[in-house]
Amino acid sequence: MSNTKVKKSFFHKLRNKYRLAIFNEQTYEEVWQMRLSRLNVFTVVGSSAIILVLLIILLIAYTGLREYIPGYPDGDQRRMLVRNYNRVDSLVAEIEKRDKFFESIKAVVQGEVPPSEEEMLQDNGISKPQKVDFEISKEDEAFRQRVEAEEKYNLAVLPEGKMIPELNQIYFYSPLKGIVVKEFRESESHYGIDIVAKPGDTVLSIMDGTVIFSGWTVETGYTMMVQHSSDLISAYKHNAKLLKKAGDKIAAGEAIANVGNSGELTTGPHLHFELWYQGNAVDPTKYIIFE
Template sequence: MSQNKKQKGKFKQKLTDKYRLVVLNEDTFEERFSLKLSRLNVFVLGGFFSIVLMGLTFSVVAFTPIKNYIPGYSSTILKANAINATLKADSLKVQLAILENYTKALRPVLTGELAPEEIDSLVLQQERRIIDESRLNATKEDSLFREMVELSDRFPLVSNMESNVKLVFFAPVSGQISQEFDPSVKHYAVDILANIGAPVKAIADGTVIFSGWTTETGYVLILKHSNNFISVYKHNGNLLKEASDLVQSGEAIASVGSTGKLTTGPHLHFELWSDGYAVDPVKYIDFK
């Protein structure tokens, strides 16, 4: 035990023993510089300078252009340029695909395979997004299948009553229809004659999605209803509701007028849209 203490004491003494470093003039032996050191001081100073040197090396590499010369390192600018190039290449692919599809569609016209009359008919089909309601009539097989499904439910009357109630609309105004719904002349509405100042009422509960003035149709109001129905009221005298207002069925929202360049006198130009298609309002509303 005492021997171990003696060895530890000798090791500590070796670390703390002082040594003097002297710099002499070789000719005159004049002392120029002297420094007292110990082994412990040498270790501490060596470690300190090593840490400082590593910090300086890291700073030079991290904050100077030298880092670009390190193998395997890629700068942020190069990464950003690579990402931008990838995005541009992707967008060019999309545009190229669109151009190819356009060229394929245009090729029959340029080569004469498609007659001009057929082109006009295709354009008209794209412009007229009107429901052909004759196709909605159920066939005999559809009616039998529908009846079988209803019979499988013991209480079908509840659902039927609810669905029918949702399709009941309030007449915006009462009066004579001066012009009926006619898609062939692009008149997707009915014009109802009424006195100036008569209240225009909401056909059902909904939200005002447009309330403002247009040059051709004057004061216009558009409502969004449930089941993807939209009602449009044009040529109003004045508007009583603003955009985002909530309205109830039968509530006055405007007054009858004769505003706009396309007006022919006091009347209400009323449109009804379902799922993005114009429908004949007379089949949903009794204006008498």
Template sequence: MEKKGKKRKEIKRKLLHKYRLVILNESTFEEKISFKLSRLNVFITGTLFIIVLIGLTTLLIAFTPLREYIPGYSSTRLKKQATELTYKTDSLVNVLSYTNRYLENIRMVLRGDFENNEMNRDSLFEQFKIDPSTIDLSPIREDSLLRAQVALEDKYNLFQRNVSSGNLVLFSPVSGVVSQEYDAQKKHFAVDIVAEKDAPVKAVANGTVIFSEWTIGTGYVIIMEHEEGLLSVYKHNGSLNKEQGEIVRAGEVIASVGNTGELTTGPHLHFELWNNGSPVNPSDYIDFN
């Protein structure tokens, strides 16, 4: 016990023993500054200095732009840019996917090829079709008056007869005789209209020309995009009056009837309608008579 007590007293004496730190002038040995220190004071001062240094370094890293120069530390600006680039990449992927589907639809229109493996729309119509025998179809007085008024207006209408699809009104592209009707089973997704050579071909509705070029099989072809996902296609033209990207109004001349392409059988217009990538019967939308 006495030895332990002596050791403790010795350690205490060493820690508290005073030392004098003197700074002298090297030439004159004049005393400039002197400090009285102990080992305990030096230890406490050094510990406090290290703690303060760590605290300042932490504040520097957390609240100043200098933290960006520390290896492995990512800045807030870079994180924000990375997040924005991620969102932009996702958006571009969606736009690219939509564009690819759109271009594939255009290729199908040019090839005249269509395979509907997803669903049969005719079967859906049959499923929800109403039996006319269960409905009273006898006209009322107001209906008869309306029919007479419409017939009178059509009689003196200066424009060709048209059929409306939703809010979109379609006009006949050319005056002539229908030589071949729409036949999906034979993959003839069009109506062929025989007309005089060089007769004007008109736009069926307001829209934008998205294709206006020569093709081997169908000669001069022009395709227009309209509202509600509708595409109108005019093939075997003798010449084209509009270029890709032009905005065209309904009834404006866009081409002339011709006999171009390897698949033609004489001067006529091969006219197609595509709704959201699927061919539809133009006769359901336009009266060609």
């Protein structure tokens, strides 16, 4: 009974209400007062302590303050750990390769057949890749045929006005100094420019390259095409004479042809010049000065 009375008296004391008041020392007027109990004080203090601890934990976990905790590695140490891990992994791989090499030499010295690459992969737990055959559905085959039929005669041309940064870094020789009488026009399927000059004027190569075509066509007459580095191809059409043949190596600025009026698609002496980059026709006037 005594224990029960003690417990009741303890909880009763926790719930007892007290008044906390603040008085003016001069007039003894009550300025502020608050009613509270011991249980309220314990609850408020405990909740505040828990919230404070949680805020400190979050602050340390998601900010750089955690690096100031003794024993916690800083950024440089973590980067060093990752770098050392990669180095150790590379060393382990090199040691495994060395061991396999020594095993192969040992087998050859003893007159045995060294293990094949497939056996080595199986020993390392790597299974041999299997060939997978994919079946083409009728819908996929019909779609593929339709796309091929639509794109069969299409020429890839870059959007009008678009500059290519890679070509801006290359110095091109002008193939011919003259007046550009017809510009690059995609809408008219004119994938180059026409430069008027005197008959017999020398046509130069814009870059180092290899002649991939040098001959006669009905529409463009004496035509030459040169393969350059950086996925570039230059074409020179309607010439009077070709100075290089297919397979010749030419240097930048070297003479390759003479201006003429050959072929059916011409109305006077001029050079039709085209520049192709990665299979796309580009406007030469954006990268080369002709006048």
